[in-house]
Amino acid sequence: MATEIALGELQSTAPLPMLGRLHEWVITVDHKRLGLMYIGGGLLFFVIAGLQALTMRLQLAVPDNHVVSPQVFNRLMTMHGTAMVFLVGMPILTGFFNYLVPLMIGARDLAFPRLNSFGFWLWFFGALLLYFSYIGGDGLYGAGSAPDVGWFAYAPLTERAFSRGNSTDYWILSILLTSVGSTATAINIIATTFSLRCRGMTLGKMPVLVWLAVVVAFMMLLALPPLSAAQVMLLLDRYLGAHFFDTQAGGSAILWQHFFWIFGHPEVYILVIPVFAFASEIIPVFSRKVIFGYQVMVAASCAIAFISMGVWAHHMFAVGLTPAGNAFFATSTMLVAVPTGIKIFNWIGTMWGGKLRFRVPMLFSLGFLFQFLVAGLTGIMLGVAPFDWQLTDTYFVVAHFHYVLVGAIVFMIFAAIYYWFPKATGRMLNERLGQWHFWLFLVGFHLTFDPLHFAGLHGMPRRIYTYQPGRGLEGINLIASIGALVQALAVLIFVVNVGYSLAGGEEAGPDPWDAWTLEWSTTSPPPEYNYAKEPEVHSRRPLWDLKHPEDPDWLYE
Amino acid sequence: MRSLAKKQLEFGLRFLVLIAAFIPVRVFASDWGMGASNSRLSQPYVFAPVSTPAYAIDTLAWFVISICAGIALVVGSLIAYSIVRFRAREGDDGSEPPQVYGSNPMELAWTAVPVLIVFVLILTTARTIYTVQAATPPPGALKVRVIGHQWWWEVRYPGLGIVTANEIHVPVSDGDNPAPTFLELESADVAHSFWVPRLAGKTDLIPNRKNTMWIAPHQSGTYLGQCAEFCGTEHALMLLRVVVQSRADWERWVAMQQKPAEESLAASRGRRIFESTACVNCHMVRGTIANGHFGPDLTHLMSRETLAAGAAMNTPENLHIWIKDPDQIKPGVLMPAMNLSAADIDAITSYLESLR
Numbered sequence: 001m002a003t004e005i006a007l008g009e010l011q012s013t014a015p016l017p018m019l020g021r022l023h024e025w026v027i028t029v030d031h032k033r034l035g036l037m038y039i040g041g042g043l044l045f046f047v048i049a050g051l052q053a054l055t056m057r058l059q060l061a062v063p064d065n066h067v068v069s070p071q072v073f074n075r076l077m078t079m080h081g082t083a084m085v086f087l088v089g090m091p092i093l094t095g096f097f098n099y100l101v102p103l104m105i106g107a108r109d110l111a112f113p114r115l116n117s118f119g120f121w122l123w124f125f126g127a128l129l130l131y132f133s134y135i136g137g138d139g140l141y142g143a144g145s146a147p148d149v150g151w152f153a154y155a156p157l158t159e160r161a162f163s164r165g166n167s168t169d170y171w172i173l174s175i176l177l178t179s180v181g182s183t184a185t186a187i188n189i190i191a192t193t194f195s196l197r198c199r200g201m202t203l204g205k206m207p208v209l210v211w212l213a214v215v216v217a218f219m220m221l222l223a224l225p226p227l228s229a230a231q232v233m234l235l236l237d238r239y240l241g242a243h244f245f246d247t248q249a250g251g252s253a254i255l256w257q258h259f260f261w262i263f264g265h266p267e268v269y270i271l272v273i274p275v276f277a278f279a280s281e282i283i284p285v286f287s288r289k290v291i292f293g294y295q296v297m298v299a300a301s302c303a304i305a306f307i308s309m310g311v312w313a314h315h316m317f318a319v320g321l322t323p324a325g326n327a328f329f330a331t332s333t334m335l336v337a338v339p340t341g342i343k344i345f346n347w348i349g350t351m352w353g354g355k356l357r358f359r360v361p362m363l364f365s366l367g368f369l370f371q372f373l374v375a376g377l378t379g380i381m382l383g384v385a386p387f388d389w390q391l392t393d394t395y396f397v398v399a400h401f402h403y404v405l406v407g408a409i410v411f412m413i414f415a416a417i418y419y420w421f422p423k424a425t426g427r428m429l430n431e432r433l434g435q436w437h438f439w440l441f442l443v444g445f446h447l448t449f450d451p452l453h454f455a456g457l458h459g460m461p462r463r464i465y466t467y468q469p470g471r472g473l474e475g476i477n478l479i480a481s482i483g484a485l486v487q488a489l490a491v492l493i494f495v496v497n498v499g500y501s502l503a504g505g506e507e508a509g510p511d512p513w514d515a516w517t518l519e520w521s522t523t524s525p526p527p528e529y530n531y532a533k534e535p536e537v538h539s540r541r542p543l544w545d546l547k548h549p550e551d552p553d554w555l556y557e
Numbered sequence: 558m559r560s561l562a563k564k565q566l567e568f569g570l571r572f573l574v575l576i577a578a579f580i581p582v583r584v585f586a587s588d589w590g591m592g593a594s595n596s597r598l599s600q601p602y603v604f605a606p607v608s609t610p611a612y613a614i615d616t617l618a619w620f621v622i623s624i625c626a627g628i629a630l631v632v633g634s635l636i637a638y639s640i641v642r643f644r645a646r647e648g649d650d651g652s653e654p655p656q657v658y659g660s661n662p663m664e665l666a667w668t669a670v671p672v673l674i675v676f677v678l679i680l681t682t683a684r685t686i687y688t689v690q691a692a693t694p695p696p697g698a699l700k701v702r703v704i705g706h707q708w709w710w711e712v713r714y715p716g717l718g719i720v721t722a723n724e725i726h727v728p729v730s731d732g733d734n735p736a737p738t739f740l741e742l743e744s745a746d747v748a749h750s751f752w753v754p755r756l757a758g759k760t761d762l763i764p765n766r767k768n769t770m771w772i773a774p775h776q777s778g779t780y781l782g783q784c785a786e787f788c789g790t791e792h793a794l795m796l797l798r799v800v801v802q803s804r805a806d807w808e809r810w811v812a813m814q815q816k817p818a819e820e821s822l823a824a825s826r827g828r829r830i831f832e833s834t835a836c837v838n839c840h841m842v843r844g845t846i847a848n849g850h851f852g853p854d855l856t857h858l859m860s861r862e863t864l865a866a867g868a869a870m871n872t873p874e875n876l877h878i879w880i881k882d883p884d885q886i887k888p889g890v891l892m893p894a895m896n897l898s899a900a901d902i903d904a905i906t907s908y909l910e911s912l913r
Contacts (some may be wrong), residue, residue, distance in 0.1 A: 023768075063588070063592070064588045064592075069888055069889075070790050070791060070793065070888055070889050071790055071888075072891060074787075074789075074790060077845075091575050102862065106731070120772055148790075149787075150787045154747070154748050154786070154787070155748075156746075156747055156748075156764060157748070157787075157788065157789060158749045162707075162746065162747055162789065207791070247667075247764035247765040248764075250765065251765070252765065253748055253763050253764055253765065254763060254766070276731040281851075287643070288645075288653050288654055289654055289656060289657065290656045290657070290658055292657060292658070292659055292660075293658075293659035293660070293664055294659065295659070296659065296664045318750060318758070318759050318760055318761050318762070318785075318786075319761045319763060319768075320760060320761065320766065320769075322690075323686050323687050323690040323691055326685075326686050326690070327679075327682070327683040327686050330679065330682050330683070331642075331679050331682075331683075333677045334679055334682075335675060337671060337675055338668060338671045338672055338675060340669045341667065342664070342667060342668055342671075344632060344665075345632075345667040346664075348636060348639055349657075349659075349660075351636075351639040351640070351643055352639055352643065352657075353654055353655060353657060354643050354654050355643065355644075355645040355646075355649060355654050355699060356639075356640065356643050356644045356645055357645050358644070366636070366640060369636050370633065370636060370817065372630065373632055373633060373636070377625040377628060377629055378625075379677070380621065380625055381618070381621055381622065381625060384617060384621050384678065384682045385616070385682060385685075385686050385688060386613065386614045386617050386618075386682065386685040386686055386758060387614060387617060387621060388758075389614065389619045389689075389757070389758020389759055389760070390603045390611075390614055390618070390754060390758045390759070391603075391751060392759065392785075393752075393759065393786055393787075394785065395784040438587060446797035456603075457602065457603045457604065458600060458601065458602055458603075459600065459602065459603070459752075459754045459781065459782070459783075459794075461599030461750075461752065461783060461784070461785040462787075463792060463793075464783075464792060464793035465792075465793045466793050466794070467793065468588060468591045468592060468595055468796075469588055469591070469592035469595065469596075470591070470592040470593065470594070470595030470596035471595050471600055471601065472600040472602070472780065523767070548653070553656075556656070556658050
């Protein structure tokens with residue numbers, strides 16, 4: 001064992017020149033490097049799409065504002081939405097799974113390392129294609145620039161008659177490519193967890209995070225094909241004279257909505273279940289207690305995944321479905337609340353009777369708990385179809401899904417970064433800067449998104465580039481815009497923290513949090529082969545067993 | 558200690574400067590008179606219903622909100638309590654707390670209670686869905702066809718022979734004289750959504766499809782609304798007004814709208830220019846050769862409060878600017894500037910001013 005570690009050190013003693021090191025990252029098939037590139041790329045687009053959001057808040061700070069033209073605003077809101085889902089949420093979360101799943105199950109890599117690399121580069125170039133539209137969107141038409149049809153791109157606004165130039169084509173191709181990349185990751189995660197677990201790790205002994213990674217992978221396999229199919233149909237409409245969504249030739253505008261939301265709603269859970277996974281690892285460690293109700297947590301996630309496949313038309317309550325259709329989708333939507341509630345109760349059960357340590361990952365997790373609770377409850381309001389007739393397509397919806405996407409998902413992504421950064425880099429993120437980051441982000445988040453619920457109730461539809469004075473919207477929007485600035489400041493502190501800690505952060509050691517899953521048993525950062533010797537586990541918390549030989553977990557599971 | 562306070566103060570000051578820099582400069586000050594007009598009207602607030610379907614939604618909404626608030630209070634307090642009660646204390650011995658792996662009775666309890674709540678919610682929701690959606694028009698109910706365009710509303714009263722735009726006049730519907738209005742919603746181009754919060758929930762206008770909704774306003778007044786489905790460049794300025802009038806006032810309005818366009822000798826030069834430019838390709842003035850269909854019907858333009866789908870008040874000055882350069886009021890609008898001389902624009906303005 002000692003010789004193998006020495007070999008690893010030998011390889012890394014002679015530092016390669018800059019170009020050589022870059023080349024190593026390009027040709028790598030190591031799941032850890034690909035995972036970090038996914039996360040790094042995602043964070044880069046997070047900053048870009050975040051600045052686009054800030055520009056929109058600047059425009060909306062006061063009524064009748066003219067910071068940007070309506071055309072530019074519509075591009076901003078389309079790019080912000082598309083990028084945050086496909087270029088930020090998806091890669092960061094798949095990046096974490098890429099990095100963590102093999103480490104947590106004691107494997108040396110994912111089952112198909114080259115497929116993994118292929119998936120990453122497809123995503124990367126697909127992502128570049130979306131932003132390249134700012135240059136190439138004009139095509140030969142002199143009309144276009146970036147896409148301006150909204151992130152769900154309702155037909156027939158995307159047809160040639162209404163969307164000239166190539167902007168919509170860039171949008172289609174970018175999403176097609178990034179979806180294929182995600183599908184590759186999904187296949188890889190399923191194959192890895194089913195065939196590369198270390199000795200002793202039965203399915204029932206996998207960490208919750210790994211279980212949820214499998215659930216998400218299956219959801220991706222089911223939800224992405226309808227999206228890709230719809231994109232191909234739209235391309236056929238635009239270039240080969242098909243009429244799937246071309247209403248002027250008898251096509252159906254509603255067909256697009258069904259296709260899009262059959263993908264789009266499961267997508268919300270594809271983004272949120274990974275952060276349930278982070279919470280289920282972080283909350284126990286900082287409460288110093290085992291996760292409460294492991295089997296129920298896993299079962300509830302499977303139930304959420306299953307139900308979420310049958311709720312898509314709750315995005316379409318206003319399109320004129322039959323009363324029976326509306327009642328069906330209202331019912332299925334509200335059913336999601338049951339397993340979601342179970343998860344929240346189990347996290348509380350985990351904290352109950354523990355010894356809570358309020359380090360930065362835990363702070364973000366607690367913010368997540370409160371905000372996800374509120375997001376879930378406004379979700380129930382939106383699921384009540386008649387109430388949704390008032391709320392849909394307003395700022396209430398914008399506030400609701402930002403509570404999910406920022407209040408829950410971004411908060412937990414930050415928690416996960418603070419938690420696993422020491423593992424990936426060998427250095428701790430600075431705790432003081434982390435506290436500033438958390439509190440400012442919390443204040444900014446609530447300043448922005450709490451008032452926006454009321455903007456919706458006061459009759460403000462989403463996606464409007466301006467609003468008139470005298471409709472009761474001035475104060476709400478000004479506060480929201482100031483909040484956006486506070487959030488930006490918090491993210492700036494985070495960026496500074498990452499740079500500062502990478503350069504001179506405190507040494508982490510293999511197990512800085514006194515945690516219990518396998519990844520904390522190897523060095524930080526882990527060697528390329530993860531474990532010199534295949535680990536053997538006897539319970540869900542192998543490191544607890546090691547640290548407490550007198551009272552191991554396998555006596556109770 | 559002192560230096561820390563100073564540092565914090567400095568930080569706070571810098572932060573304030575940043576915020577001040579953020580308050581944006583307005584390039585245009587003009588709101589084309591809309592701010593004043595909006596302030597005179599009631600705000601389009603979801604929880605101020607004045608029409609039957611909106612009342613039904615309001616009742617259900619408050620029921621749901623109270624249940625959700627109750628859940629938020631109970632679960633939120635549980636989280637807060639565990640944070641405070643189970644925090645690691647100073648001087649802790651560092652031992653691990655007792656490990657609890659789960660509890661089936663508790664899992665059962667926090668599954669069963671939400672199931673019951675959801676069951677109640679589903680039943681009440683379904684009842685309201687059917688109350689609102691399954692209503693059928695009584696004989697003699699007013700029917701209005703609303704057709705969405707990029708970025709304005711065409712309003713037709715089949716049977717009454719009235720065509721207008723952006724402002725819908727309906728009679729008040731009170732207990733003694735129920736007079737619901739049934740709307741048939743269609744679209745000429747892309748998807749739009751009809752939303753007047755105080756009157757009803759929204760219903761989409763979708764090309765190749767006929768949707769219906771209904772309102773029964775109990776109180777006269779002008780109610781603000783707007784398009785709620787992203788429909789392109791000027792989605793933000795596709796505004797809507799519903800004018801609810803007493804039966805007598807509404808009948809007077811109908812009789813006035815049914816008349817053909819007024820002849821005015823003073824505006825004959827303007828009329829000639831209007832009719833000899835491309836204006837007539839898109840606009841209709843009933844009883845003249847102007848019979849375009851792409852833009853709003855102008856037969857009784859002066860009976861409307863606003864121009865450009867609620868982007869500007871209908872004043873001679875705004876009308877003049879609108880004809881000269883529509884982009885100035887509504888950037889990206891599909892109506893082109895005709896590049897007419899100032900005198901011609903004046904003449905056309907006075908012609909349109911005569912269309913009462």
